[in-house]
Amino acid sequence: xxxxxxxxxxxxxxxxxxxxxxxxxxxxxxxxxxxxxxxxxxxxxxxxxxxxxxxxxxxxxxxxxxxxxxxxxxxxxxxxxxxxxxxxxxxxxxxxxxxxxxxxxxxxxxxxxxxxxxxxxx
Amino acid sequence: xxxxxxxxxxxxxxxxxxxxxxxxxxxxxxxxxxxxxxxxxxxxxxxxxxxxxxxxxxxxxxxxxxxxxxxxxxxxxxxxxxxxxxxxxxxxxxxxxxxxxxxxxxxxxxxxxxxxxxxxxxxxxxxxxxxxxxxxxxxxxxxxxxxxxxxxxxxxxxxxxxxxxxxxxxxxxxxxxxxxxxxxxxxxxxxxxxxxxxxxxxxxxxxxxxxxxxxxxxxxxxxxxxxxxxxxxxxxxxxxxxxxxxxxxxxxxxxxxxxxxxxxxxxxxxxxxxxxxxxxxxxxxxxxxxxxxxxxxxxxxxxxxxxxxxxxxxxxxxxxxxxxxxxxxxxxxxxxxxxxxxxxxxxxxxxxxxxxxxxxxxxxxxxxxxxxxxxxxxxxxxxxxxxxxxxxxxxxxxxxxxxxxxxxxxxxxxxxxxxxxxxxxxxxxxxxxxxxxxxxxxxxxxxxxxxxxxxxxxxxxxxxxxxxxxxxxxxxxxxxxxxxxxxxxxxxxxxxxxxxxxxxxxxxxxxxxxxxxxxxxxxxxxxxxxxxxxxxxxxxxxxxxxxxxxxxxxxxxxxxxxxxxxxxxxxxxxxxxxxxxxxxxxxxxxxxxxxxxxxxxxxxxxxxxxxxxxxxxxxxxxxxxxxxxxxxxxxxxxxxxxxxxxxxxxxxxxxxxxxxxxxxxxxxxxxxxxxxxxxxxxxxxxxxxxxxxxxxxxxxxxxxxxxxxxxxxxxxxxxxxxxxxxxxxxx
Numbered sequence: 001x002x003x004x005x006x007x008x009x010x011x012x013x014x015x016x017x018x019x020x021x022x023x024x025x026x027x028x029x030x031x032x033x034x035x036x037x038x039x040x041x042x043x044x045x046x047x048x049x050x051x052x053x054x055x056x057x058x059x060x061x062x063x064x065x066x067x068x069x070x071x072x073x074x075x076x077x078x079x080x081x082x083x084x085x086x087x088x089x090x091x092x093x094x095x096x097x098x099x100x101x102x103x104x105x106x107x108x109x110x111x112x113x114x115x116x117x118x119x120x121x122x
Numbered sequence: 123x124x125x126x127x128x129x130x131x132x133x134x135x136x137x138x139x140x141x142x143x144x145x146x147x148x149x150x151x152x153x154x155x156x157x158x159x160x161x162x163x164x165x166x167x168x169x170x171x172x173x174x175x176x177x178x179x180x181x182x183x184x185x186x187x188x189x190x191x192x193x194x195x196x197x198x199x200x201x202x203x204x205x206x207x208x209x210x211x212x213x214x215x216x217x218x219x220x221x222x223x224x225x226x227x228x229x230x231x232x233x234x235x236x237x238x239x240x241x242x243x244x245x246x247x248x249x250x251x252x253x254x255x256x257x258x259x260x261x262x263x264x265x266x267x268x269x270x271x272x273x274x275x276x277x278x279x280x281x282x283x284x285x286x287x288x289x290x291x292x293x294x295x296x297x298x299x300x301x302x303x304x305x306x307x308x309x310x311x312x313x314x315x316x317x318x319x320x321x322x323x324x325x326x327x328x329x330x331x332x333x334x335x336x337x338x339x340x341x342x343x344x345x346x347x348x349x350x351x352x353x354x355x356x357x358x359x360x361x362x363x364x365x366x367x368x369x370x371x372x373x374x375x376x377x378x379x380x381x382x383x384x385x386x387x388x389x390x391x392x393x394x395x396x397x398x399x400x401x402x403x404x405x406x407x408x409x410x411x412x413x414x415x416x417x418x419x420x421x422x423x424x425x426x427x428x429x430x431x432x433x434x435x436x437x438x439x440x441x442x443x444x445x446x447x448x449x450x451x452x453x454x455x456x457x458x459x460x461x462x463x464x465x466x467x468x469x470x471x472x473x474x475x476x477x478x479x480x481x482x483x484x485x486x487x488x489x490x491x492x493x494x495x496x497x498x499x500x501x502x503x504x505x506x507x508x509x510x511x512x513x514x515x516x517x518x519x520x521x522x523x524x525x526x527x528x529x530x531x532x533x534x535x536x537x538x539x540x541x542x543x544x545x546x547x548x549x550x551x552x553x554x555x556x557x558x559x560x561x562x563x564x565x566x567x568x569x570x571x572x573x574x575x576x577x578x579x580x581x582x583x584x585x586x587x588x589x590x591x592x593x594x595x596x597x598x599x600x601x602x603x604x605x606x607x608x609x610x611x612x613x614x615x616x617x618x619x620x621x622x623x624x625x626x627x628x629x630x631x632x633x634x635x636x637x638x639x640x641x642x643x644x645x646x647x648x649x650x651x652x653x654x655x656x657x658x659x660x661x662x663x664x665x666x667x668x669x670x671x672x673x674x675x676x677x678x679x680x681x682x683x684x685x686x687x688x689x690x691x692x693x694x695x696x697x698x699x700x701x702x703x704x705x706x707x708x709x710x711x712x713x714x715x716x717x718x719x720x721x722x723x724x725x726x727x728x729x730x731x732x733x734x735x736x737x738x739x740x741x742x743x744x745x746x747x748x749x750x751x752x753x754x755x756x757x758x759x760x761x762x763x764x765x766x767x768x769x770x771x772x773x774x775x776x777x778x779x780x781x782x783x784x785x786x787x788x789x790x791x792x793x794x795x796x797x798x799x800x801x802x803x804x805x806x807x808x809x810x811x812x813x814x815x816x817x818x819x820x821x822x823x824x825x826x827x828x829x830x831x832x833x834x835x836x837x838x839x840x841x842x843x844x845x846x847x848x849x850x851x852x853x
Contacts, residue, residue, distance in 0.1 A: 011169045012527075012555070013132035017176045020125060053172075055165050078304035080364075084168060084190070100303045101364035105168075106175015106183050118313045118361055119305065 003048040003120050004028040008038040010056045021109035026122035035059025049120045050079045054090050066097040078119045132173050136222045138531050139166040143215045154203050164193040181231050182221045185239045189214045192249045288376040289321050292347040297368030300341045314361050318351020478518045479803035485511045486824030526604045527555030540579050547597045554604035559611045570676040574615045574699050582619035616698035622691040624648050649689035653677040712802035715793040718769040721829035728834045730781045759841045760790030784838040
């Protein structure tokens, strides 16, 4: 069974490109447009990996990850956070929230695929 | 979904973000310290940069990067936005728009834009001071900084002879928290295996405490791995990039010096001798080499501390590899930009769809003839043919399908302009933007939708004072939503305003003579009165709406698309206008039923199930035109098509009921026989038949006969009305 990845970013085009790249590699993708939306999708279904942007409207990525980690089913779900090189302070906050994997924006789809496969192979 | 579509999304999205950025920049002049506004501006630039990077649009990335850096300084309070900076940022936003425009046209920026990029970047650079330049340079330095040159030498000198094994040796000691952080040690090792061959792996369980003290969430494992791979050191290191901070990782390249292994062993927490044995077990060291090493250790006396820097060794190769990768990437990028969109004249598409329509009819004819002939192989090949035709139909139709997102996004501007005009603070929320529908429908829905949006903003959402008084947030919210629902697409315009005032509407309708005072109307019927010509309850006629022209036009436009519009409203909480449209205008999957000699088509996506009418139910309602059935405990109103269309003859002994659903309402259609699925090209009825109730069009069957397509929504509606009236009359 294909592994499921939740992609959270407020940019629809980014989500699409990431989806195309990851679906092509054999993952199932669930998209969410912000932290709040994403939290709603964590409804008990099995999610093998979460990819989340930091800076988003409604609920930012750090809050989202903190909340997600409070849910028993997603406590051990690996998280890749997307950030800019300018986000060093955010990175620390994210580390504290339990997001250890970071990918710097802008990235190439192949880079994302590499990062994902380090954590979860399709 | 493919990359081209994603690029289109990017272009639309960038436009939208730039509009937001522009609006925020205009707002910031009044409120220069509002962190939310600053964050909005920053996020817009940030998102555009991030997405542009995905598409390899370097000219956008590099330009936006500078603007983003300036904004980051503003965000962190190092810089203050004044009139000049705001103007410059506005100019930057415009320029990003121009650059995205180039992308939209599928071209590289011309020299004029490129020069402008440089000019604006220079001016932005003035706000950065030296900071940005430093980070630019840092990337290059960072990589070299890790390994002081002398250390390399030192290892070389003191290391002694090289070991024989040509495998990499990787020592891993995972941190206690890796599992809690969602990192599975196994996944890294699995990924490592994709880069080469794991020759040997030894799992170290030394640090696992007794069962009683063990915490199931803590990771106690370590691994020693002999790894055969052509990958370079930074790639192998990259495997563990996400756990680097928490874990002890040592990577020794093939043929490393014995001294390095010695250092490794001393560096790791386990006992030296045991580690040495493991290395031998891994095949990294031979027994002989181990002995030599231990000897060396005794000779030197003091342990050699090499530390973290060792890992950085051989990094010098990285730039070479990166250059090669860069080159590969460029080749790939030119490839993707070549296969771009093809613009086709819409008329050609229409013609194709018409032809496909004819093909379906012809195909149905062939299938029928084959069935009659009874030749098995002919039947089989016509079946294959119909399936192919079906696929051709679907892909031809999908050519016309576009996402509604583009249409929705135009409303960002409308909402902003109108809220300014009205002096209200209204936010637009869009969902279901990826819902697809026919392009002709998309084109025609824009106007009615604009009308509904304006209407909701003007009449629906109250002024800030009233909202606050009613305990709502001062900012009003308008939502646009689209989704598919049993073969139709539904577009919703909802607001969190005051809702429709039933009494006011009714009073007005009576005043205008649209209804009689003694008439009993359901809520839905009352709401629908606002779609009558010349109806307006607005107290003040504003520039935008309220003159009573419009809502009737809205309904006419939607009906012209074979759609419906209805309203749901709750006093004080808001209203939702729901437009329901057919997915396509030309071809449907139909379900063929027969009554007497006549054939009727029910759109298949509205059919829920078919049941046989039991004798008891038949006898109970034999003479009634309409009645109710018991569908597994549910009340199902039904219509007898034989009576409805006055078909002559007596009904057969067994009658069937087709259960249909439209807009959440179920109804049964009683027919003589069920004839199965069937592809149908909708042909419009002539004007003469325009008034016939319950018929939406006709189609030609394979046999050349004509079948009437039932207007299920009208039929269901009729049944629903009857029910409502009975209920209201009962009260």
